[in-house]
Amino acid sequence: MSTTPSVQTIVNYIRDHRCFSHPIFEHWSTVAPGPTAVGALFHQIQNFCASTRPGRNFPEALGSLKLDTSSHLLQEIVESEENHGPELATMAGYIMNRAAGAPVNPDLDDQAAVEAKLKQCSDDLLGSLPGYIQSSGLLQQVQTAIEVFERRESTAEEITYKNLGTALALEMISNRHLIPGEKICLIDSGLYEATLEDAEMHYLLEHWGEAGAEEQHEKNAVAALDAILDERTFPLAMEGARDFLESLVAVWDVLDSALLASGQRRELVSV
Numbered sequence: 066m067s068t069t070p071s072v073q074t075i076v077n078y079i080r081d082h083r084c085f086s087h088p089i090f091e092h093w094s095t096v097a098p099g100p101t102a103v104g105a106l107f108h109q110i111q112n113f114c115a116s117t118r119p120g121r122n123f124p125e126a127l128g129s130l131k132l133d134t135s136s137h138l139l140q141e142i143v144e145s146e147e148n149h150g151p152e153l154a155t156m157a158g159y160i161m162n163r164a165a166g167a168p169v170n171p172d173l174d175d176q177a178a179v180e181a182k183l184k185q186c187s188d189d190l191l192g193s194l195p196g197y198i199q200s201s202g203l204l205q206q207v208q209t210a211i212e213v214f215e216r217r218e219s220t221a222e223e224i225t226y227k228n229l230g231t232a233l234a235l236e237m238i239s240n241r242h243l244i245p246g247e248k249i250c251l252i253d254s255g256l257y258e259a260t261l262e263d264a265e266m267h268y269l270l271e272h273w274g275e276a277g278a279e280e281q282h283e284k285n286a287v288a289a290l291d292a293i294l295d296e297r298t299f300p301l302a303m304e305g306a307r308d309f310l311e312s313l314v315a316v317w318d319v320l321d322s323a324l325l326a327s328g329q330r331r332e333l334v335s336v
């Protein structure tokens with residue numbers, strides 16, 4: 066059976082994937098994780114997110130294949146991601162402070178200090194899990210998810226088409242699962258008495274909603290893929306989308322179980 070090479074087929078595949086509706090953020094809201102669990106989760110999430118921002122050689126690879134429209138659309142996404150790292154660190158430190166009920170991150174503008182604190186939390190909570198990389202504090206699953214984006218170093222034609230599928234899956238997940246999920250657990254849950262108007266939550270304000278960066282990224286990624294899809298490129302793009310979704314769902318699974326276990330520990334301690 067052959068599948069019609071259309072963007073809609075890939076969009077449907079991404080929407081139907083377990084990653085797209087993973088319950089981790091709802092669980093975060095109900096578990097109300099303590100500051101160590103909050104810091105540990107943010108350490109893994111921020112390292113993964115950081116790996117997805119640089120374009121590396123990807124826009125140039127598209128350009129050298131004379132795929133100028135797709136190259137331009139990808140370059141726009143890359144440029145709009147600049148400087149998001151410091152804002153994510155500020156938000157993570159702020160939420161951790163609220164979870165702790167104390168200024169455990171005294172300077173939220175000190176990205177390096179906040180990120181060092183997040184890693185320390187990760188080492189404490191997740192450091193004994195199999196495959197944990199002590200030097201970076203990354204779970205093996207996160208390292209694997211990061212490696213999908215390291216393919217952007219390559220200018221090989223097949224990898225470049227895979228990278229377009231990965232880019233669409235990334236932007237759909239960011240726009241429709243990750244950013245809305247962060248809004249659910251960080252704002253809507255009421256756990257942190259945080260609002261989108263708080264200066265420290267600017268990262269989420271910038272990414273969330275119809276006027277947010279992720280909505281535009283998703284449109285760009287759809288158009289970039291639509292411009293190049295044919296019988297030859299379609300299976301490669303599907304493969305790129307699948308590699309992203311499979312690696313990220315493994316990340317959510319391990320973080321979700323750590324989150325749920327941390328909640329159980331809190332209950333046991335409080336009995």
Ligand SMILES: [Fe+2]
Pocket residue numbers: 145146149272278
């Ligand atoms: Fe961003």
Ligand SMILES: [Fe+2]
Pocket residue numbers: 235236239278279282283
């Ligand atoms: Fe994005």
